[in-house]
Amino acid sequence: MGSIAPRLVPPPPVRRMGVPAADPLLEGLEDNTSVLRIPFEKDLKPGPVGDRVRVIDYDPRAGLYYEPVNLDDPSLLAQEGLAPSESDPRFHQQMVYAVVMETLERFEVALGRRAYFGGPNNRRSIEVFPHGARDANAWYDPQRGHLVFGSFRADRKSAGRNLPGAWVHTCLSHDVVAHEATHALLHGLRPRSLEPTGPDALAFHEAFADLVALLQRFRLPGVVEQAIRRSARLDEVAPLFQIGRQFGEALGMRAALRTAIGSPCEPQKLARTHECHDRGAILLAAVFDAFGTIYRHRTRDLLRIASNGTGVLPAGELAPDLVGRLAEQARKSASHLLTMSIRAVDYCPPLDIGFGDFLRALITADLDLVPDDTRDYRGALIAAFRDRGIYPTGVSCLSEDALRWPAMDGAADITGIDFDKMLFDRPPREAPDADRKREYWREVEKLVRRNAKLFGFDEKRAGEIETRSVQPAWRMLPTGRVRHDLVVQAYQPGGCIEVMKKKLEFEGACTVVIGGDEGPGVRYAISRSTLDAERKARQAEYAADLLAGAPPSARELPWAALGLKHVHAGWWS
Amino acid sequence: MSLRIRMYDVGFGDCFLLTFDKKVHVLVDCGTFVKQKRDRVDAALKNIKKETGGDLAVVVISHLHSDHHCGFTENKELWDDPKHFRVGEVWLPWTENPRDPAALQVQETIGLSVFGIREQDADWIRYETGFGGAKRRYLPDGNGLSIPGVNARVDCFGPPKDPSFFRREQAAERLLRAAGSGSGSGSGSKEPLFAPVHCRLPGKGRRPLEDVVATEEDVLGVAGKLMNNRSLILLIRYGEHGILLPGDTEQGSWIGAFDTTDIERHLGDVTVLKVGHHGSWNATPRMLVNALKGPLTSLLSTQAGISGENPVKEVRERLGGLGRVIRSDEGGGKDAGGWRDLIQV
Numbered sequence: 001m002g003s004i005a006p007r008l009v010p011p012p013p014v015r016r017m018g019v020p021a022a023d024p025l026l027e028g029l030e031d032n033t034s035v036l037r038i039p040f041e042k043d044l045k046p047g048p049v050g051d052r053v054r055v056i057d058y059d060p061r062a063g064l065y066y067e068p069v070n071l072d073d074p075s076l077l078a079q080e081g082l083a084p085s086e087s088d089p090r091f092h093q094q095m096v097y098a099v100v101m102e103t104l105e106r107f108e109v110a111l112g113r114r115a116y117f118g119g120p121n122n123r124r125s126i127e128v129f130p131h132g133a134r135d136a137n138a139w140y141d142p143q144r145g146h147l148v149f150g151s152f153r154a155d156r157k158s159a160g161r162n163l164p165g166a167w168v169h170t171c172l173s174h175d176v177v178a179h180e181a182t183h184a185l186l187h188g189l190r191p192r193s194l195e196p197t198g199p200d201a202l203a204f205h206e207a208f209a210d211l212v213a214l215l216q217r218f219r220l221p222g223v224v225e226q227a228i229r230r231s232a233r234l235d236e237v238a239p240l241f242q243i244g245r246q247f248g249e250a251l252g253m254r255a256a257l258r259t260a261i262g263s264p265c266e267p268q269k270l271a272r273t274h275e276c277h278d279r280g281a282i283l284l285a286a287v288f289d290a291f292g293t294i295y296r297h298r299t300r301d302l303l304r305i306a307s308n309g310t311g312v313l314p315a316g317e318l319a320p321d322l323v324g325r326l327a328e329q330a331r332k333s334a335s336h337l338l339t340m341s342i343r344a345v346d347y348c349p350p351l352d353i354g355f356g357d358f359l360r361a362l363i364t365a366d367l368d369l370v371p372d373d374t375r376d377y378r379g380a381l382i383a384a385f386r387d388r389g390i391y392p393t394g395v396s397c398l399s400e401d402a403l404r405w406p407a408m409d410g411a412a413d414i415t416g417i418d419f420d421k422m423l424f425d426r427p428p429r430e431a432p433d434a435d436r437k438r439e440y441w442r443e444v445e446k447l448v449r450r451n452a453k454l455f456g457f458d459e460k461r462a463g464e465i466e467t468r469s470v471q472p473a474w475r476m477l478p479t480g481r482v483r484h485d486l487v488v489q490a491y492q493p494g495g496c497i498e499v500m501k502k503k504l505e506f507e508g509a510c511t512v513v514i515g516g517d518e519g520p521g522v523r524y525a526i527s528r529s530t531l532d533a534e535r536k537a538r539q540a541e542y543a544a545d546l547l548a549g550a551p552p553s554a555r556e557l558p559w560a561a562l563g564l565k566h567v568h569a570g571w572w573s
Numbered sequence: 574m575s576l577r578i579r580m581y582d583v584g585f586g587d588c589f590l591l592t593f594d595k596k597v598h599v600l601v602d603c604g605t606f607v608k609q610k611r612d613r614v615d616a617a618l619k620n621i622k623k624e625t626g627g628d629l630a631v632v633v634i635s636h637l638h639s640d641h642h643c644g645f646t647e648n649k650e651l652w653d654d655p656k657h658f659r660v661g662e663v664w665l666p667w668t669e670n671p672r673d674p675a676a677l678q679v680q681e682t683i684g685l686s687v688f689g690i691r692e693q694d695a696d697w698i699r700y701e702t703g704f705g706g707a708k709r710r711y712l713p714d715g716n717g718l719s720i721p722g723v724n725a726r727v728d729c730f731g732p733p734k735d736p737s738f739f740r741r742e743q744a745a746e747r748l749l750r751a752a753g754s755g756s757g758s759g760s761g762s763k764e765p766l767f768a769p770v771h772c773r774l775p776g777k778g779r780r781p782l783e784d785v786v787a788t789e790e791d792v793l794g795v796a797g798k799l800m801n802n803r804s805l806i807l808l809i810r811y812g813e814h815g816i817l818l819p820g821d822t823e824q825g826s827w828i829g830a831f832d833t834t835d836i837e838r839h840l841g842d843v844t845v846l847k848v849g850h851h852g853s854w855n856a857t858p859r860m861l862v863n864a865l866k867g868p869l870t871s872l873l874s875t876q877a878g879i880s881g882e883n884p885v886k887e888v889r890e891r892l893g894g895l896g897r898v899i900r901s902d903e904g905g906g907k908d909a910g911g912w913r914d915l916i917q918v
Contacts (some may be wrong), residue, residue, distance in 0.1 A: 062765040065773040089767045131766055151766055167766050501691070549608065 015040045015071065017081040017098040019174055021222050034220040035080050038101040046070040048097045052104060055093045055128045066131065069093045084172075092130045092171050096149065099177040100128060106216060107185050110342035112475035112483075118187025118194075119145020126184055130171040138170040140183040142194055142560045147180045174220070178213035183564065189345050190353070190489075191468070194560035195504070196546045197352035197539050199276055202563050204353045207280035211287055211341055218334035224327040229318065261288045267389035270355075282388050283355050289384035291337055294377055298329040336377065340366055346473060347405065349528045350489045350509035352535070356392030357526075359385045363403040364524065368485075370478055405524045412451045412522035417443055419520035422472075422486060437470075444470050447522075448490045448512060455510040456527030457492045465492045485523075486514040494530040497540045500547050504559055506536050574812050578845065578872070579624075581617040582901045582911040584610030585851055585876040585883075586640035588617050589818075590624065593723040593811065598625040601633040601818055601847070603644030607876060613911055614644045618651065620912065622658070630661045630721050632704065635820025636804040637669065637695060640851075645704075646694040653705050660707040661721055663698070666732050668803045670711035671699045679736050679803070712805055723811070730836040731806035731822060733829025739802040740825055801850060802826040808839055815842035821850040827858050840864035845915075848892065851875035852884020857892070867895035872915060874901040 018033035041050040046068040048055050057066040069090035071081060081098070082091045107115040117126040123145055133150035140147055149171035170176045186208055187194055193205055218224060263285060273279050306322050307313050340362055347361035359381065366378055373379075382398055385391075395402045422440050445467040448455060452462040469489040474482050494506040508530025515523040528535065547555060550562065575595055581588040586605030592598050600621060605614050621629075635641055651657045670676040697703035712718065713729040720727060732739070765772050804820025817840070822830075830836045843865055850856030852875050871892040875884045884900070892898050899915060 059766060061763055062772075063763075063774075064765060066765075066767055067771045067773055087767065089771050169766075 011042055012040050014038060015077075015081075017071075017094055018084060019095055019098055019220070020084045020172065021220060021226075033080070033084055034222050036098045036102050036220075038098055039105055041101075044072050048093060050097075050101075050125075052125050053097055053100045053128060054125055055097050055130060057089055057093050057130055059131045061134050066090075066093075071097070086167075086169070086172070089131065092169060096128050096130045096147075096171050096177050099174055100126065100147070100181045103178050103181040103185065103212065103216065106212070106338060107342055110339040110475075111346065111471075112473045113471055115185055116188040117145060117184045118142055118191060119184070123188075126181075131169070136168075136170070138176050138180050140180045140187070140564065142187055142564055143558060145184070147177075147184060149176070149180075175213045175217055178216050179209045182209040182212040186345065187560075190348070190350060192351040192491075192507070192509070192560075193353065194563040195351070196543045196559060196563045198354070198542050199274060199279060200354040201352050203276040203280035204283065204355065204358060205564075206277065207283040208341070208345075210280070210284050212338065214284075214288075215291075215334045215338040215341070219331055219338075224330045225323055228323050228326055228330075261285055262292075265289070265387040267387060270389040279355075283358070283390065286384045286388040286390055287337065287341070287381075289387065290377070290380040291333055293380040293384065294333045294337070294375065295330055297375060297380070298333060299326055302326060302329070340377065343369065343475070346471075346487045346511070347513065347524065347526060348511065349526045350491065350511055351507065352528050352539070354393075355385075355390045359390060360392050360395070360403050360405055361526075363400055364405045367400065367404055368523075369475055369483060372478075405526055408454075408522045408525060410521055412447070412454055412525070414447060414521055417447055417520075419486070419514065419516055422470075441467055441470055444486075444488055445490070448488065448510070451522070451525075452492075455490070455512065455525045456529035456531075457490075457508050457510065458494070458530045461492065461530075465490050484516040486516070488512040488514065492530045494536065497536065497543065499540060499543045500555070502547065502555065502559075504539070504543050506539060508532070576811055576814060578816070578915045579912050580872050580874055580899070580901050580915055581613070581620070582913075583613045583617055583644075583874070584902070586610070586614070586643075587635070587820075587847070587851075587874050588614070588644060589847065589872070589874070590621055591809070591816070592624070593720070593725065597630050597720065597722045598628065599631045599633065599720060600629050602635050602641040602820070604639050604641045605643065606638075606640035610876075611643070611647075614647075616911055618644060618648060627656075627658045629658060630723070631664055632660050632662070632707070633664045633805065633807065633818070634698060635818065636666060636800055637698065638800055638821065641820070642694075642698065646691075646697065649697060649703065652703065655705050658705070660704045662708045662710055663704050664710045664712055664805065664807075665698065666803050666805045667711045667713065667734070668732060668736075669695075669699050670709075671696070673711065675734075675736075676711070712807075720809075725809055725811040727810075728808045728839065729805060730808065730834045730839075731819070731826050731830045732803045733826055733833055735829065735833070738825045738829030738832075739799050801856070804849075806830055806836070808836075808843070810842060814844045815839070816845040816847070817843045818847045819849045819856075821856060823850060823853075824855050824858060827856075827861060831860055837864050841866045844869060846871045846892070848873045848875075848884070848888065848898075850883075852888050854883075854885045854888065857888045862891050862895070865895055869896035870915065871896065871898040872901075873898055876902045 014037040017036050017038065019036055021034040041052070044050045047057075048069060048071050055068070057068060058064075059066065066089035069082065070076070071094065076082060081094050082088065084095075085091045104115060114124070117123050118140075119126070119142060126145060126147060128147045128149075130149050131151055132146070132148035134152065135150035136152040138147070138149040149169070151167045151169045151171075153167060183205065186205060193201065196202060261284065270279065270282050273282065302322065302325055303313070304311055306319070343365040344358060344361040347365045348357055362381055363378055366373065370377075378400055382400070382403065386398055391398075392403065422443070445465070448457075448467055449462040449465050452465060453459045457465055467488060467490045469487075471487045473485045473487050475485070476482055488511070490510050490512065492508045494508050497504045497506050508528055510525055510527035512522055513524040513526075515521065543559075546562070555562070575593070577592045577595075579590040579592070581590070583603075583605040584607040586607070587602035588604070589601040590598060591601065598621075603614065603617065603621075605611065632645075634645065639646075645652055652660065667673065668676045668679045699709070701707070701709055710718070713731075713734075718727040718729060719725065801821040801823045802825045804822040804826065805818070806820070806822055806826070807818040809816045809818070819827075837860075840861070841864070846865065846869055848857060848871050852873050869892065873884055873889070873892075877884070889898055899913065901913070
């Protein structure tokens with residue numbers, strides 16, 4: 001008998017890693033862990049330094065590195081990575097790696113393509129510093145493309161469940177890590193989204209990061225079960241809001257967020273609210289209202305089954321099976337809303353995103369991808385936004401049809417463009433080679449320039465229109481089919497706004513969604529016109545306001561950093 | 574021989590009027606950080622005009638942050654009009670001297686607009702054009718210092734001549750409160766966060782990442798700190814009173830003052846302290862408090878809820894242990910006009 005070559009075992013699809021289920025910022029580190037399943041990166045180096053996420057555990061204050069974790073160590077592969085530990089930096093590295101990868105995966109699955117991080121030139125990978133600062137703060141640094149997490153000492157007198165005076169690490173909070181990673185990913189999707197183009201734009205950035213972090217938290221196994229079991233009341237969404245509020249507390253301990261979720265609806269409140277965090281909290285509250293409605297809808301039958309058709313539950317503890325089923329419904333609702341929200345970004349204008357735009361994008365994206373909305377998610381969202389006073393401008397009524405961005409229906413001139421090649425050429429997670437990429441971009445740019453007027457650009461200066469992003473989107477429909485689209489962002493300079501000696505570029509921009517399935521063509525053009533003088537004036541006014549309120553030390557920063565700083569830290573002196 | 578110190582409630586900012594012998598007036602700073610309080614600054618200016626008739630022997634601008642200068646720069650027409658205000662001298666930190674190469678270097682390396690002051694406003698303060706052409710002193714300048722018409726001893730201990738002090742920080746134990754516990758900027762400890770077994774020094778050829786990672790100072794505003802450290806530190810002794818006016822001096826320049834001047838020897842004479850930086854955690858270091866003897870009157874011009882936990886509890890408590898702490902934002906006998914008269918000799 002000749003020798004038989006050993007058969008290769010294919011790499012596993014996922015890597016399992018334990019993360020604390022409770023938030024250590026709030027409750028200290030508990031024993032119970034949730035297991036995250038994230039895509040398995042081959043050849044992961046110690047750090048972990050992978051293809052997409054590079055954890056560099058450098059402590060600039062102490063001037064040294066902490067020993068990097070090697071997740072490919074067989075002992076760690078055979079279990080769910082390192083067990084949660086506050087005193088072992090290797091667990092911290094594993095934690096940030098796992099959560100950033102998980103967030104990235106949510107984005108890629110929802111968008112149906114590779115997602116990029118923001119920063120100098122959009123990047124495939126992001127550098128993460130789990131102990132980059134000594135501060136009760138964490139941030140995304142748009143200038144360098146870093147995520148930096150701080151450590152601080154617990155209050156010596158009221159440390160909560162932490163050891164008084166011990167170091168508390170922001171990188172151990174699932175929500176904080178997911179929040180910062182979302183800032184980076186949203187900035188990657190919309191490179192100008194951090195600039196102070198209007199009160200909603202910055203509020204949207206913050207609210208979106210909170211939204212993704214919170215909904216993602218609901219997906220952690222075990223978290224929802226605990227809340228439902230503890231409250232023993234499942235006929236209401238209160239326990240879900242309760243955890244939402246708790247998470248909010250960990251995320252910067254902001255009162256606005258804590259109190260907004262599940263608060264009574266006041267449609268007039270948005271119009272009265274100008275501060276960007278308070279506005280963001282209203283958007284978040286609206287999405288959570290919809291989450292509640294969807295959850296209630298999805299669990300109605302379970303309640304009837306559990307109560308012999310009466311809808312009234314007997315007193316006492318809930319059956320564990322029932323808790324499990326309810327939690328599953330909550331997780332599903334959260335997952336779907338998360339996917340919808342991320343997909344909606346592709347249908348938002350490239351800059352100056354308003355809350356109303358986000359609603360329209362949510363509806364349009366969902367109509368494209370889930371035309372048959374049996375669970376009435378869209379109805380729940382529309383009602384929730386209406387009840388919170390978020391009304392899109394320029395729509396005649398709040399029906400799905402009216403909210404959907406107007407379809408182009410062949411109005412755009414697309415002669416001579418080979419969509420098939422662009423759309424189906426390659427799987428979307430593989431970047432095309434540079435030559436082909438340039439070729440596609442030129443093609444698309446031609447198309448955009450030819451339709452300049454239709455897309456809200458200044459026709460006379462069509463030559464200045466620049467296509468900055470051409471992205472395929474292969475998204476899975478509930479029917480099992482795949483939808484092929486191309487999402488394009490084009491920009492046109494519209495002069496400079498000078499605010500207190502600081503220059504802010506004014507640009508027109510348009511998101512062009514090109515569909516490949518029902519005969520190729522431009523489906524939507526969602527634009528911010530270059531010729532909109534009113535928007536220009538509004539932007540100048542808002543930027544001036546922001547700058548006037550900024551602490552002197554912040555004014556030197558580039559606009560994106562200034563904007564992020566404003567939404568993130570609030571101001572200080 | 575009489576002295577009155579009037580502290581105006583201008584929100585998160587400073588405005589002090591010192592009146593000697595009921596006739597010679599010195600104004601120390603005038604500004605606010607909070608936009609909504611600009612009307613308080615206007616009210617203060619109105620009262621200053623009424624009290625002084627427009628004659629100010631000296632105007633002190635401790636440093637160029639708007640919560641110390643906006644009352645001047647936003648009302649240039651009042652200050653340039655001899656019918657309204659007549660200023661004898663303007664005292665500025667040496668770093669604002671437009672003719673000193675060392676100062677120019679400081680101004681250049683740190684930049685102008687980071688101070689939240691427009692170039693023309695800075696020029697108006699720095700050159701003899703503003704304040705109706707009043708004489709400038711850039712301090713400390715090595716020459717004797719006095720308030721015209723008053724028999725008071727005036728010493729200037731800062732900002733330090735060596736700009737490297739502006740960036741220096743103290744070990745945590747030298748501050749009144751532990752770093753990082755809630756307050757925004759900075760932190761003292763350089764200790765590793767984990768046990769030595771986990772630590773690795775940057776290997777050979779491996780670049781330390783100081784210049785790569787944005788530090789908390791980058792994000793939380795080291796530039797603001799650098800400006801605060803360019804504050805004047807003045808000690809005015811008049812009769813039995815010693816009034817210490819440190820502007821917003823933070824850690825670095827306090828170290829500079831203690832290391833390079835004999836300030837420590839004089840601190841026993843201090844009876845009135847203008848609390849630095851509206852009561853922040855790193856502007857009143859332990860070494861200062863230890864050197865003060867008391868009984869001490871601490872003047873805390875601040876507004877709670879504007880900047881983190883300022884004024885922080887530890888500062889209030891330690892100074893409270895030396896005497897009384899009087900806050901500009903707390904009522905109790907506050908005149909309707911929004912000021913308090915604090916010392917009457």
